Amino acid sequence: MSASAAAIAADVRAGTRTARAVVEEHLAAIDAREDEIHAFNLVTADAALARADDLDRRIAAGEDPGPLAGVPVALKDNICTRGVPTTCSSRILDAWRPPYDATVVERLGAAGAVAIGKTNCDEFAMGSSTENSAFGPTRNPLDTSRVPGGSSGGSAAAVAAGFAPLALGSDTGGSIRQPAALCGTVGVKPTYGRVSRYGLVAFGSSLDQIGPLAASVTDAALVLEAIGGHDPRDSTSIPEPSPDLTGVLGGGVDGLRIGIIDELMGEGVEGIAADVKARVEEAAAALSAAGAAVEHVSVPSTVYGLSAYYLVAPAEASSNLARFDGVRFGLRVDADTAAAMNTATRTAGFGDEVKRRIMLGTYALSAGYYDAYYGKSQKVRTLIQEDFGRAYETYDLLLSPTAPTTAFPLGDKTGDPMLMYLNDVCTIPSNLAGHPSMSVPFGTGDDGLPIGVQVLAPALDEATMFRAAAVLEEAAP
Amino acid sequence: MSDGMGERVSDAIVPGWEVVIGLEVHAELATATKLFSTARNEFGGDPNTNVDPVSLGLPGSLPVLNEKAVELAIRVGLALDCEIGRSVFARKNYFYPDMPKDFQISQYELPINGRGHLELPDGRTVGIERAHLEEDTGKSTHVGGGGRIHEAGHSLVDYNRAGVPLIEIVGAPDLRGPEDARAYVAELRAILVAIGASDGKMEEGSMRVDCNVSVRREGAAEFGTRCEIKNINSLRSLGRAIEYEARRQVDLIEAGEAVQQQTRHWNEDEGRTHTLRSKEEAYDYRYFPEPDLVPVDPSDEWIDEIRATLPALPRERRHRLAEAAGVDTAAAALTVERGMDDLAVDAIAAGADAARVLVHVDNNLADGAGRLTADAFAALVAMEVGGDLTATQAKTVLADLVASGGDPAAHAATHGFEAMDTGELESLVDRLIADHPDDWAGFVGGDDKERKKKSGFFVGQVMKATQGQADGRIVNELLERRAAGG
Amino acid sequence: MNSPETPRLTRDDVAHVANLARLTLTDDELDAFTGQLADVLDHAADLEALDLDGVAPMANPFPLVNVLRTDTPVDHDVRDEVLAAAPSIEDEQFRVPPVLGEAP
Ligand SMILES: [Mg+2]
Numbered sequence A: 001m002s003a004s005a006a007a008i009a010a011d012v013r014a015g016t017r018t019a020r021a022v023v024e025e026h027l028a029a030i031d032a033r034e035d036e037i038h039a040f041n042l043v044t045a046d047a048a049l050a051r052a053d054d055l056d057r058r059i060a061a062g063e064d065p066g067p068l069a070g071v072p073v074a075l076k077d078n079i080c081t082r083g084v085p086t087t088c089s090s091r092i093l094d095a096w097r098p099p100y101d102a103t104v105v106e107r108l109g110a111a112g113a114v115a116i117g118k119t120n121c122d123e124f125a126m127g128s129s130t131e132n133s134a135f136g137p138t139r140n141p142l143d144t145s146r147v148p149g150g151s152s153g154g155s156a157a158a159v160a161a162g163f164a165p166l167a168l169g170s171d172t173g174g175s176i177r178q179p180a181a182l183c184g185t186v187g188v189k190p191t192y193g194r195v196s197r198y199g200l201v202a203f204g205s206s207l208d209q210i211g212p213l214a215a216s217v218t219d220a221a222l223v224l225e226a227i228g229g230h231d232p233r234d235s236t237s238i239p240e241p242s243p244d245l246t247g248v249l250g251g252g253v254d255g256l257r258i259g260i261i262d263e264l265m266g267e268g269v270e271g272i273a274a275d276v277k278a279r280v281e282e283a284a285a286a287l288s289a290a291g292a293a294v295e296h297v298s299v300p301s302t303v304y305g306l307s308a309y310y311l312v313a314p315a316e317a318s319s320n321l322a323r324f325d326g327v328r329f330g331l332r333v334d335a336d337t338a339a340a341m342n343t344a345t346r347t348a349g350f351g352d353e354v355k356r357r358i359m360l361g362t363y364a365l366s367a368g369y370y371d372a373y374y375g376k377s378q379k380v381r382t383l384i385q386e387d388f389g390r391a392y393e394t395y396d397l398l399l400s401p402t403a404p405t406t407a408f409p410l411g412d413k414t415g416d417p418m419l420m421y422l423n424d425v426c427t428i429p430s431n432l433a434g435h436p437s438m439s440v441p442f443g444t445g446d447d448g449l450p451i452g453v454q455v456l457a458p459a460l461d462e463a464t465m466f467r468a469a470a471v472l473e474e475a476a477p
Numbered sequence B: 001m002s003d004g005m006g007e008r009v010s011d012a013i014v015p016g017w018e019v020v021i022g023l024e025v026h027a028e029l030a031t032a033t034k035l036f037s038t039a040r041n042e043f044g045g046d047p048n049t050n051v052d053p054v055s056l057g058l059p060g061s062l063p064v065l066n067e068k069a070v071e072l073a074i075r076v077g078l079a080l081d082c083e084i085g086r087s088v089f090a091r092k093n094y095f096y097p098d099m100p101k102d103f104q105i106s107q108y109e110l111p112i113n114g115r116g117h118l119e120l121p122d123g124r125t126v127g128i129e130r131a132h133l134e135e136d137t138g139k140s141t142h143v144g145g146g147g148r149i150h151e152a153g154h155s156l157v158d159y160n161r162a163g164v165p166l167i168e169i170v171g172a173p174d175l176r177g178p179e180d181a182r183a184y185v186a187e188l189r190a191i192l193v194a195i196g197a198s199d200g201k202m203e204e205g206s207m208r209v210d211c212n213v214s215v216r217r218e219g220a221a222e223f224g225t226r227c228e229i230k231n232i233n234s235l236r237s238l239g240r241a242i243e244y245e246a247r248r249q250v251d252l253i254e255a256g257e258a259v260q261q262q263t264r265h266w267n268e269d270e271g272r273t274h275t276l277r278s279k280e281e282a283y284d285y286r287y288f289p290e291p292d293l294v295p296v297d298p299s300d301e302w303i304d305e306i307r308a309t310l311p312a313l314p315r316e317r318r319h320r321l322a323e324a325a326g327v328d329t330a331a332a333a334l335t336v337e338r339g340m341d342d343l344a345v346d347a348i349a350a351g352a353d354a355a356r357v358l359v360h361v362d363n364n365l366a367d368g369a370g371r372l373t374a375d376a377f378a379a380l381v382a383m384e385v386g387g388d389l390t391a392t393q394a395k396t397v398l399a400d401l402v403a404s405g406g407d408p409a410a411h412a413a414t415h416g417f418e419a420m421d422t423g424e425l426e427s428l429v430d431r432l433i434a435d436h437p438d439d440w441a442g443f444v445g446g447d448d449k450e451r452k453k454k455s456g457f458f459v460g461q462v463m464k465a466t467q468g469q470a471d472g473r474i475v476n477e478l479l480e481r482r483a484a485g486g
Numbered sequence C: 001m002n003s004p005e006t007p008r009l010t011r012d013d014v015a016h017v018a019n020l021a022r023l024t025l026t027d028d029e030l031d032a033f034t035g036q037l038a039d040v041l042d043h044a045a046d047l048e049a050l051d052l053d054g055v056a057p058m059a060n061p062f063p064l065v066n067v068l069r070t071d072t073p074v075d076h077d078v079r080d081e082v083l084a085a086a087p088s089i090e091d092e093q094f095r096v097p098p099v100l101g102e103a104p
C-alpha cells in the first residue's frame, strides 16, 4: 500500500511532491488491478488529473489547498457529484448526472482532496457483500474469491487495494464498518447528524450517515474533520462544529472505562465466530494494558436491533425510492399510461434486493400493519437508545465485533436474504441509536483474513472513540 | 360539531332534507420561496424555472423548512382561534407525475394548528378541525383529446408550483347549505387576505376548495354517508356543486338506494359531479413521520410576537362597527368587506347618524372613499338629516367630497343647493293632488303595491317641478299626512 | 410477527404491496418473495416479547426542533441540466404518457 493521506498531504503542501504525481501513481495502481477487483463504477481519471494540476498551480502560487491537499479520494456511487454519473449501482439511475454536489463533496474539495472515481456498492446501499450491484460484484483485494463486504464494498476495496488512500462510504446498518472489517481498513460511522446527508441518495433517512474508510485511524480522522460539522441544507444536521480528532489521537485510554457488549459477543445474537470473539477479547486486553478499565456489560435490547432495523430501514426506503418513477431522471421504460410507465420502469430498473426491501417496507407501513411493524420498531429504537444511555452512565466506550465472521466467499449468502442480513447484527444498534461507532482492524481470523473490532461511543463523542481506535491500531497484531 | 350552527336548517334544497357540508380549503401561502427549498414561490413564469433539486425531488436532495411559512401558518391559526402547538411533518405516499418525490410532505397526526373556529358575518360560528402545512404539487397539462384527462395523448409536467407552501384548513361539518358554504369561504378568504397569509385568488388556484356533502332527513341526529367533491374553482361552482350533489344523494335515498362514500369530481361545463373513486379504491397513503425534518414547536414568545402584528380581523371589525352603529353584525358586513368600517366608525363617532352612514357607504361608496374624511362625512350626514340637503343632493355632494375632499357646505353652495321651504313644498304637493285626482285616489285607496306606485308618481312630479331639490322623504311624509286627513 | 393481529404474510399480501409500490412480479418471483419476506417478519416476531407500553417511538435519533431557514430566494439555474437529464421533454416540460385518473 502506498503512503498515507496524512503523508501525501504533507508532501504536497510542502511542494516536495506534486498532486499530479500522486494521482498518476494511484491511477497506475487502479490500472494494475481494477479489472480483477471492480472497486469502481467510474474512474474519473481526466478530471482527477486536471484537478491535480490546478492544485499544483495553486501551491506554486503560494496557496495552501488544505489538509487533504492532493489526496485522491474514492466516492461511493450514491454520493452526488455535479455532472458526474451517480448510479447507486442501479440500472434505474443509469448514467444520471446530478446537477449538484453533495455537501461532503464540496467539503472534501475545500480541503484539497482529489475525487478519483465513484465506487461500486450494493444497489442503493442495500446489502452486505456488494454482490447486489447492477454492474457486477466487487472482489476483496485480500482474497478475490471473497466478498469485500457491503454495501460500501467498492470503497473498502479501493482503500485496501491502494487505489485511493481515502474513500467515503455510507452506513445505514453497518455499510461502512462491515466492509472496512472485511477488507482490513478503518471505517467510521459518525453520530447521526454529524455529517451532512445532503447529496447522499437516501436509503433509510433516519439511519444513514456518510463516513470515511481509510488505511489508518489518523487518515480517517482527517476526513471526518473535513466533512463533519453543521450543514443548513440538512435539517437533521447537528449544529456543532466538526470535532477536533487529529489533535486528540495521542490521548490514549488511560483511566477510561470500556464495556464489552455481551449480547454482541454471542450471548444474545447468533453466529459470532470464535476467532472474531478471540480478537475482540485481545483488543480488550490491549486497551486494558493501555490503562483502560475493561469489563463485560449487558446491553440487553441490542439483540432486537436486527428485527427493528429490517422494518425501519425498508419502510423509509420504500418511500425514498418512490421517486425513481421514470418521469424526471434516469431510466424510463415506456408504456401506454403514466402509471404503467412507472411500473415498467421500476420493474426493469430495480434489482431483487431493492424490490424485496421496497415491498417489505411498503408492507410495514401499510394500513393495519403500521403499529405492529413500523411503529413498534421505532419504539424499540427508543429502548435501544435508553439501554445504551444506561451503559454510558458507567462506561466511556463500548466494544464489540464489527462483523460476525471474516470475508465470506462470493455467492455464499446470495440465496438467503435473512442469512445475509445477519452480517449486520453487531453494527445495526449504533445506527438505530444514532451513536457513533467505528471498525478498527485487529488481527486476522483462522483463514488469515482481517478481523475488525468495533468501538462504540455515545452521541457526539467521536473524540474518545478515536483515542481508543488509535490505541487498538498501535496494539494490533 | 361546534357551537352555534347545529340547529339551523337553511337553504333547503329539497324540502324535508338537510344538507350537511364540511369544507377543506387549500390556500397557497404568500412566501417568497417554497415550503422546503429556496426556489421561488411565484405564479406564472416559464415552465420549470422556479425549481431546484429539492422541489424536483432529485435523489439526495433534502427539505429545509421555511420560517416564513411557519409564521404565516401561525397567523392563520391565531386568526381562527386554533390551538397552536408542537407539530410533526409526515409523508403521504402516492404515485403521481406532478408529485416529484411520489410522496407529499404534509402534517398528519400533529398539525401546527388544532381546533379553532370561524365566525360568519351573521354571528354564527363554524368549527375548524385543523389547519396544517403541506407542500403543493406541480401542474400537469394534458395534451390531445381537447385537454381532457381521459382522452389525452400525453401529459406535460411543470414543477414551478411543486413545493409551494399550502395551508389546508379543514372545517367541521357545520354548514347547512350553499349560502353557508359560500359565506364560509368568503369569510375565510377575507381573513387570509387581511392577515397577509395568502392572496386568496381562487381564479389563479391559490385558494382551492374540496367539499364534503351528505344529506339527512330533517331532524335526524346521524350524519348521512358523505361524498367529497374536488375541482371546485369558484364560489359559484361551490354553490352549484353542493346543490347538484345534495339532489343526487336525496334522489338515491328516495329511490331506495344507498349513498356510496366516494370522491367525486365537479364538472363545471356539464354542471354535475361524477365519481372519481370509491372508498374501496381509496389510497393507502402509508403515512409516517418525515425523517428528513424535525418537529416544529413554536415558543409562546414567538406566537405572542406574531399575535402582536395581526391586524384587526373582519370579525372584530364587524363587531366594532355593529356596536358603533347599533346594528347587528350582518348589517355591518358589507361595510367591513369594503374596508370602509374605519371611516364609518369615525364618522359615527363624530356625531353622524349611523343609519345614514351605512346607507351611503354601502350604496354610494362602492368605488372607495377617495378624499372623503370622516369629519366631512359626518358634516354631510348632519346636513342631510337636518333637512339642509335632500338625499339626492347629499349624494351629489358626497361624490364631490370623494373626488376632491373639502367641506360639504362649500360643495353644496357651489351647486346652489339650498334647503327648500316646507311651505313651498306643501303648496306644490297640494296642487299636484288637485291636478291628478285619479292618481291620488289610487294612493289613498289602493293596496300596498298601488300605494307605492302612486307615491313614486307624486315624488317624481315634485322632483321634476323642483329639479331634484326637494327631499323625497319629506314629500312622502306630506303625502301620508294628507291621506290621513292632515 | 405471527400473532392474531399480524397473520403470516401471504402471496396476496405481496401482490398487493407490489402493486402499491408499482412493481410487477412474475409468479415465480411472487413465490420467492413471499417466502423471503415472511422469513424476515418471522425473525421480527422476537419484538412481541417486548413491553413497549409507554415507550415513545423515535423519529429522529438526535432530538432537534425548529430547524428553520429564512425565506430568501436563490437562483438555482438548474433547468437546462435537469431537462437534459430527463427521459423525455417537450416545451421545457417533462413529458409522460397519458395520466389516467386524477391526483388524490
Ligand atoms: Mg385533504
Ligand SMILES: [Zn+2]
Pocket: B026, B134, B168
Ligand atoms: Zn391537502
